[in-house]
Amino acid sequence: xxxxxxxxxxxxxxxxxxxxxxxxxxxxxxxxxxxxxxxxxxxxxxxxxxxxxxxxxxxxxxxxxxxxxxxxxxxxxxxxxxxxxxxxxxxxxxxxxxxxxxxxxxxxxxxxxxxxxxxxxxxxxxxxxxxxxxxxxxxxxxxxxxxxxxxxxxxxxxxxxxxxxxxxxxxxxxxxxxxxxxxxxxxxxxxxxxxxxxxxxxxxxxxxxxxxxxxxxxxxxxxxxxxxxxxxxxxxxxxxxxxxxxxxxxxxxxxxxxxxxxxxxxxxxx
DNA sequence: AAAGACACCTGTCCGC
DNA sequence: TGCGGACAGGTGTCTT
Numbered sequence: 591x592x593x594x595x596x597x598x599x600x601x602x603x604x605x606x607x608x609x610x611x612x613x614x615x616x617x618x619x620x621x622x623x624x625x626x627x628x629x630x631x632x633x634x635x636x637x638x639x640x641x642x643x644x645x646x647x648x649x650x651x652x653x654x655x656x657x658x659x660x661x662x663x664x665x666x667x668x669x670x671x672x673x674x675x676x677x678x679x680x681x682x683x684x685x686x687x688x689x690x691x692x693x694x695x696x697x698x699x700x701x702x703x704x705x706x707x708x709x710x711x712x713x714x715x716x717x718x719x720x721x722x723x724x725x726x727x728x729x730x731x732x733x734x735x736x737x738x739x740x741x742x743x744x745x746x747x748x749x750x751x752x753x754x755x756x757x758x759x760x761x762x763x764x765x766x767x768x769x770x771x772x773x774x775x776x777x778x779x780x781x782x783x784x785x786x787x788x789x790x791x792x793x794x795x796x797x798x799x800x801x802x803x804x805x806x807x808x809x810x811x812x813x814x815x816x817x818x819x820x821x822x823x824x825x826x827x828x829x830x831x832x833x834x835x836x837x838x839x840x841x842x843x844x845x846x847x848x849x850x851x852x853x854x855x856x857x858x859x860x
Numbered sequence: 861a862a863a864g865a866c867a868c869c870t871g872t873c874c875g876c
Numbered sequence: 877t878g879c880g881g882a883c884a885g886g887t888g889t890c891t892t
Contacts, residue, residue, distance in 0.1 A: 592885060592886090593885055593886090596885075622869095623868095624868065624869095624886090624887085624888085625888095647886075647887090661886080661887090662885095662886090663868095663869095663885095663886055663887085664869090664870095664884070664885060664886055664887095665869085665870075665871085665884085665885085680870085697869095697870095698869080698870050698871065699868085699869045699870050699871080699884090700868080700869055700870080701868065701869065701870095701886060701887085702886090716887095716888085740862095741862075741863090742862085742863080743862075743863060743864090747863085747864090750886095750887095751887095752886095752887070759885060759886070760884095760885060760886085761885060762885095805885095806885075828885095848863095848864075848865095849864085849865075849866085850886095851883080851884085
């Protein structure tokens with residue numbers, strides 16, 4: 591479900607409710623997520639939340655000692671409860687604060703993660719080898735150009751590789767490549783630095799605009815307040831297979847690339 | 861080292 | 877109305 595804009599929307603939604611609060615109780619109803627929820631998460635009890643942040647699509651809760659690493663996978667979501675409420679079917683974990691507010695982790699498909707770490711977030715095995723944030727100064731055409739030399743992987747898979755750049759998921763990869771006029775199956779090593787500049791600009795633009803609109807709600811994404819994101823109505827090609835390209839009228843193609851559905855205009859994208 | 865397949869899991873939708 | 881199959885926003889791990 592969530593891509594970077596949805597995770598960022600979630601972060602902004604929960605932060606004001608949790609920052610500086612003291613955790614009273616962690617309740618794990620079902621530890622069977624992507625990795626089993628470790629018993630160490632109980633160590634969060636009694637500690638204050640020092641900061642909340644995001645690295646790629648991972649949400650990071652820094653506590654006084656140690657921290658929590660959360661990932662929403664394909665179907666996860668977080669919500670804030672101002673008072674206790676009966677848990678639903680897929681409400682796997684709750685973090686209840688001393689002031690009565692709770693953070694609830696819901697994930698039907700259980701591809702998400704809820705992990706404990708004692709060290710620095712940046713040194714955690716899941717985080718230490720990640721590429722730059724797409725909305726940071728380190729994300730440049732030079733970076734993409736440099737790491738793509740000699741590589742024959744499809745450009746769409748290349749920009750979805752978290753070791754190259756984080757946070758570009760299936761929706762926004764299709765969107766950005768369309769905006770930049772690059773065919774999703776073009777070899778990454780066959781893209782000029784000038785065209786990478788156009789791609790960088792497109793990625794920054796599409797992610798920024800989506801964050802402003804609260805993310806993309808395709809099926810069931812809701813933010814931490816239970817509201818929808820409105821970027822779906824801005825999508826140019828994603829989920830528009832067979833429909834007319836907005837630029838040239840050619841039918842938008844849908845094709846599986848790297849096991850993921852991809853959308854593009856064979857006329858506008860080369 | 862790089863590329864691709866596969867794994868994890870449930871819910872929903874579509875065609876018959 | 878029921879059933880089987882395809883598909884869904886992610887990404888670590890294993891095999892070529």
